[in-house]
Amino acid sequence: MGLLNFRISSHMNGVLLCCLCHAAFDDFFNPGVVFFPQDLDYFIEFERVDRQRRLLSHGPREVPTAEMYLKHMQDKVPEGAQGGLYSRYLLLDYLRNDVNFEPVRSWHGAPLAALRRAWAAIGTIHDAAIPRETRQKLLELLELYREPLVPLEETETRHDGKGKDRAPPGKRDRDDDNDEDGGEGHVEQRKRKGKELAKSRAKKKPRRSGRIKNPAKATEHKTKHFASEKVEEWLDNIDMLNQALSSVQSIQGQTRSL
Numbered sequence: 384m385g386l387l388n389f390r391i392s393s394h395m396n397g398v399l400l401c402c403l404c405h406a407a408f409d410d411f412f413n414p415g416v417v418f419f420p421q422d423l424d425y426f427i428e429f430e431r432v433d434r435q436r437r438l439l440s441h442g443p444r445e446v447p448t449a450e451m452y453l454k455h456m457q458d459k460v461p462e463g464a465q466g467g468l469y470s471r472y473l474l475l476d477y478l479r480n481d482v483n484f485e486p487v488r489s490w491h492g493a494p495l496a497a498l499r500r501a502w503a504a505i506g507t508i509h510d511a512a513i514p515r516e517t518r519q520k521l522l523e524l525l526e527l528y529r530e531p532l533v534p535l536e537e538t539e540t541r542h543d544g545k546g547k548d549r550a551p552p553g554k555r556d557r558d559d560d561n562d563e564d565g566g567e568g569h570v571e572q573r574k575r576k577g578k579e580l581a582k583s584r585a586k587k588k589p590r591r592s593g594r595i596k597n598p599a600k601a602t603e604h605k606t607k608h609f610a611s612e613k614v615e616e617w618l619d620n621i622d623m624l625n626q627a628l629s630s631v632q633s634i635q636g637q638t639r640s641l
Contacts, residue, residue, distance in 0.1 A: 386446055386495050386528060395449075396492035407477055411503055415475035417513075419501035420494045421468040421487060423520040425455055430527045437532060452494050466491035470517070474509040498524070 400408060407415025420426060426447060433445050452467035453460065460468055469490045478484060490497070502525055504510055505518055513521075 386444070386499075396496045398490070398492070403477055407475060408500075411500075413475075413507055413509070414500070414504050415477050415509075416471065416473055417501055417504040418469045418471040418488075418490070419497045419521070420452060421470045422456065423517070423524060425452070426494070426498070427520065427524050427527065430524065434527075434532065447494055449491060449493055460489050464489040467494070469497060472512050474504065474507070474512045 398408070404416055408417070429447055436442065437444065447455075449466055453464070456467035460466075466489050468487055471484070471486055471488060473484060498521075501521055504513075505521055510518065
């Protein structure tokens with residue numbers, strides 16, 4: 384993702400803590416204390432601008448360094464500070480009442496190192512100690528870093544306002560393309576043409592096939608046709624026999640009269 388512009392094990396990212404704060408900070412799954420850059424809007428806007436730059440130049444991602452954040456906060460940090468201002472939050476009440484806990488302090492390390500621990504703290508059972516608006520900005524920045532590199536206006540309109548995700552940009556662009564047939568998208572146009580083709584096929588009369596679909600019925604039909612022809616032939620023969628018999632009887636009658 385190009386977010387780690389520092390060495391995780393670098394001494395430049397060290398934090399001077401007491402033993403209690405050290406144990407609370409090192410608990411990755413349930414941290415008791417966390418700190419991160421105070422001006423989160425600076426990081427959000429920096430990422431938005433950097434996304435547009437990468438779309439045009441196809442270069443690597445850039446994230447604010449400790450020097451860049453210090454330069455941005457130079458009007459707010461005390462004289463001689465080696466880093467920008469960071470907000471600190473106690474997620475667990477483990478300090479004595481007489482301990483002076485400063486909510487904002489300067490730090491010299493890489494801002495993304497602190498943000499990495501802040502994102503791990505979001506979602507724990509004690510993250511309510513961080514103001515809701517601040518938590519939303521942390522999550523907004525995290526989603527910006529996660530978001531694929533697409534034009535920012537498409538990223539911001541990924542939701543349709545009804546709580547449902549819209550189609551991915553590439554597919555949505557293809558579906559939303561207008562054509563000369565009433566402004567239909569390509570997908571809708573294909574569906575309409577498919578329905579019209581199915582209706583036209585349904586209207587056509589089915590072609591007669593030379594093959595016999597049911598051999599048993601065809602055999603029965605042939606048998607009946609053959610039997611009817613034989614019956615007619617037999618009836619004709621009977622008629623001929625009757626005529627011959629009538630002729631014989633008439634001859635016999637004439638013979639007797641003689």
